[in-house]
Amino acid sequence: GYAVLGDPDGGATAGVIPGLVTAASASPLVTLFNPTGTVATVGLVGRYINSGLPDLIKNVTLQPGESLSLDRTALGLVANQTMGLRYDSNTKISVLAATIQSGDSDATQASTEAGTSFFFGDAFINRLRAGTLYFENMYFYNPDTVALPITLGFQFSDGHTSSYTFSVGPKDFAAVALHTLPAILNHAVFNYFSINAFAANPFAV
Numbered sequence: 596g597y598a599v600l601g602d603p604d605g606g607a608t609a610g611v612i613p614g615l616v617t618a619a620s621a622s623p624l625v626t627l628f629n630p631t632g633t634v635a636t637v638g639l640v641g642r643y644i645n646s647g648l649p650d651l652i653k654n655v656t657l658q659p660g661e662s663l664s665l666d667r668t669a670l671g672l673v674a675n676q677t678m679g680l681r682y683d684s685n686t687k688i689s690v691l692a693a694t695i696q697s698g699d700s701d702a703t704q705a706s707t708e709a710g711t712s713f714f715f716g717d718a719f720i721n722r723l724r725a726g727t728l729y730f731e732n733m734y735f736y737n738p739d740t741v742a743l744p745i746t747l748g749f750q751f752s753d754g755h756t757s758s759y760t761f762s763v764g765p766k767d768f769a770a771v772a773l774h775t776l777p778a779i780l781n782h783a784v785f786n787y788f789s790i791n792a793f794a795a796n797p798f799a800v
Contacts, residue, residue: 602704605630606687610705611799612680613768614734615641616694617672624700625680626664626691629657637684641670644677644734644770651678657688679736679768709738709797715790720773722780731773733792736799737763745794747771749778752787763798 606628615623629635634656641651651671657663672678682690682705693702720729737743746760757778763769773779779786792800 602630602689604687604707606689607705607707608685608687609681609683610690610707611682611736611738611768612690612692612705613736613799614644614732614770615672615678615680615692616732617667617678618675621694621696622667623670623672624664624666624693624695625670626662626693627655627657627682628662628689628691629659629686630689631686632659633686634658635684635686635688637682637688639670639680639682641672641678641680642768643673644679644768646676648673648676651680677734677770679734681736706736706799709736709799711795711797712791712793713800715792718773718786718788718790720779720786722784722786725774725780729774733771733773733790733800735763735769735771735792737765737767737769738799739796740765743794743796743798745769745792745798747778748791748793749782750789750791751782753783755782757782 617623637655639653690705691702693700742762742764744760744762746758748758750756759776759778
């Protein structure tokens with residue numbers, strides 16, 4: 596299960612969910628909450644990652660204090676695809692994205708700030724089970740009007756380092772499947788590592 600204790604900024608007028616996954620065993624759920632006393636008009640724009648499918652465009656209205664949850668049917672998601680979702684609102688709202696899978700679920704609030712560096716302190720992949728038991732994915736959004744190279748630096752528990760660089764198109768999303776990267780899998784069978792994602796200009800992850 597999951598919960599959100601609060602948003603110190605009272606929400607935001609724009610934000611992104613870098614990765615929404617829909618599959619036979621994975622069902623996404625997006626919840627929007629309007630904490631203000633003003634009616635919120637929200638525009639949702641979804642872009643399928645690594646697909647030629649057309650963008651998803653949806654508009655919703657939230658009354659003051661209203662919470663609305665949209666599953667993959669309500670959102671109109673195409674099955675077995677990964678999507679990045681961007682929202683814009685005339686007033687501050689709070690947005691939560693969850694994935695329900697195998698009787699469990701995890702969730703995260705939408706990204707409302709971008710930065711040039713993000714650090715993740717604890718990761719693990721078993722090379723022998725990568726892609727069968729271990730699936731580790733990262734999702735990114737580039738808010739700029741030009742393509743942005745992003746580097747993932749890997750620091751392993753034995754002191755070894757490696758890296759992987761990729762590019763995210765302008766105002767576009769990207770997904771990186773960590774369980775397929777030689778920069779990780781060529782190191783050892785049991786890989787304990789941290790990740791530093793960095794770029795010259797701000798991005799969201």
